[in-house]
Amino acid sequence: MKYGESAFDILYLLTAVVLGVAMLVRAKNRTGRLMGTAALVLGLGDAFHLVPRVMNYFAEGDFTAALGIGKLVTSLTMTVFYVFMYYIWLGYYRKERDRTLTVCIWALTVLRFGLCAFPQNGWLANENGMLWGILRNVPFVLLGILIVLLYYKKRNADRRFRHIWLYVTLSFLFYIPVAVFAGALPILGMLMLPKTVCYVLLLFTFYGAVKNEAA
Numbered sequence: 001m002k003y004g005e006s007a008f009d010i011l012y013l014l015t016a017v018v019l020g021v022a023m024l025v026r027a028k029n030r031t032g033r034l035m036g037t038a039a040l041v042l043g044l045g046d047a048f049h050l051v052p053r054v055m056n057y058f059a060e061g062d063f064t065a066a067l068g069i070g071k072l073v074t075s076l077t078m079t080v081f082y083v084f085m086y087y088i089w090l091g092y093y094r095k096e097r098d099r100t101l102t103v104c105i106w107a108l109t110v111l112r113f114g115l116c117a118f119p120q121n122g123w124l125a126n127e128n129g130m131l132w133g134i135l136r137n138v139p140f141v142l143l144g145i146l147i148v149l150l151y152y153k154k155r156n157a158d159r160r161f162r163h164i165w166l167y168v169t170l171s172f173l174f175y176i177p178v179a180v181f182a183g184a185l186p187i188l189g190m191l192m193l194p195k196t197v198c199y200v201l202l203l204f205t206f207y208g209a210v211k212n213e214a215a
Helices: 002-026 030-058 064-092 099-116 130-153 164-181 186-214
Strands: none
Touching (some): 030 064, 064 130
16 A cells, blocks of 8 residues: 555656646746646645655654644645635636635635644644644635636636536545544545545646647
8 A cells, every 4th residue: 555655646746746847838828827836836735745654654763743744734735726726717717806706715815824823733743633624624615615616607618627616626525534534534544545636637737728828
């Protein structure tokens, strides 16, 4: 299991970083650059958790703090990724910025960051307390719901982006049980694999859009 999971994690990180760099190189407009930056934020942020996880399988030492801090960094960068998705939506569909919606996006982001900052999360001890797992993920899930609704409403406007709402929805359905119940049922951590697949599909969708724009 450790070999398969480790290979999967490394392949995912390399894919996210390579796609991010490729998009930044090929991007012809701000939206394309946002897609590339979002991919790098996602991949580099996840590296803070996945690299110590891989090292924990193969190296001697106590990686408890590194894994916990990695989870914190990943929690924050995933949130930033969805903020990028909002601005990508605005740019891709050439929508005018809605003040109320923008305030909601940023308010949920700030609330998520604030809740993640509480010591009760037990990041340094790599704890998985259910209460704080729920609390810090409430604004994150609400942020995800907003992104899903935005892309769902425009699913028929562009063939390339028609499945983005589905990838995000599935990623949250796989993520929530892990975030809330993994402390009691560690086997639920396996759900992070299909969640990661959803992110890879999302990044390839972004890359296809950038590539098409550059053609």
